[in-house]
Amino acid sequence: MTVPADAAEPPAAAMPAVVIGAGPIGLAAAAHLVERGIEPLVLEAGPRAGSAVRQWSHVRLFSAWAEVVDPVAEKLLAPTGWAKPAGGTYPTGGDWVSRYLEPLAGVLGERVRFGTRVTGVSRLGRDRVVDADRERQPFTVHVARADGTEERLTARAVIDASGTWSTPGPIGGDGLPAPGERAAAERISYRVPDLKDPSVRARYAGRRTAVIGSGASAFTALVHLADLAKEAHGTHAAWILRRGIGGSTFGGGEADQLPARGALGLAAKAAVDGGYADAVTGFRTAAIEKTGDRLVLVAEDGRRLDPVDEVIVLTGFRPDLSFLAELRLGLDERLQAPVGLAPLIDPNVHSCGTVYPHGVGELSHPEQGVYLVGMKSYGRAPTFLAMTGYEQVRSIAASLAGDQAAAERVELTLPETGVCGGAGLFDEPDASKSDEGGGCCGTGGHVLKA
Incomplete structure (x- = not known):
């Protein structure tokens, strides 16, 4: 709701719950709010639904359609004649957008x-320091439109589902950009390249590329580059890992109950075994130097790699908390995730089994009425599941509607589909995982973001 500067504030019940981000979890949040009789207002920086997902539209999810469609969103879509895709098939990011997110945004109108x-x-009227009548004041949400105009909205609650896609991890092994990283920006990508795009393909064909990371995104990049090498002579990859290679480096293989994920790990292993990529282990990048038109990566221990033409950095993502600076958030000091959730997802200690379904209790902050959900709620942890995000927003919507019994009730059962010791299964969140590869098992509904 837009409020003129001289107008009295409307009662909280008349205000919308603002949802930040029109991705899978943000749109699911809106659907749950509608079902609960609460008016949502979804604010999306991009021009269309699923703007971040569109940027990895060429990548296939490990999760089948049955695991990436929210049940309440499906109910909202049903009267329109929408047909749910076959549950056992695997969508690409582009499929997810065109066949689900766009129709859902259309229904929300x-x-x-x-x-x-x-x-x-x-x-x-309250910055984060002021206590007086704080909880009685509505939220103010400041926005900037694409045409340059600014606006102030009021809200009864704020659900931040903006994700972490816009803030990828840097090359530096200490979590900071390595010296020379910014200067070499034109030769560095922080996304899995779409090698079906002719212009992108030309960038890597016949060239030597460093791929930094040990998770699914790195596997995908290695496999794509290996396929390119079979057609374009001289194409080669140097795979840079911050830790060593062990039995779980390539995931669970045929034992992985997420078949697509297991197959990807085996394909990445084949790329290395086939000589299309050289693995460089225990390499924490300290600097990037230019030598002519090429780049040299220098490790903390002084090692220098042979020059490369391109660098693909896939070291995880982190949340952008800058626009929430005036709110009182309770965040874990390491993961930047809500303190109630962090112990369940901490890759330093979390090992086998599922991440327990969770809701409003684990996602609450000292600032009542504000929630980080979806990938944003996981901070720097890498194991987010779409189904888990849908359960998060179901619980939050129930709480906002005053149905605490439903908010506290777990309505999601996650299948045990992980393979123990699989630290290499996920995008490496900077260097937060144990160097010894203390594993974290994935479960059904894993979303590959890159």
């Missing part, structure tokens, strides 16, 4: 605003 970037969230 004017409740979703595109080209609207959130620049700040606070309490009306």
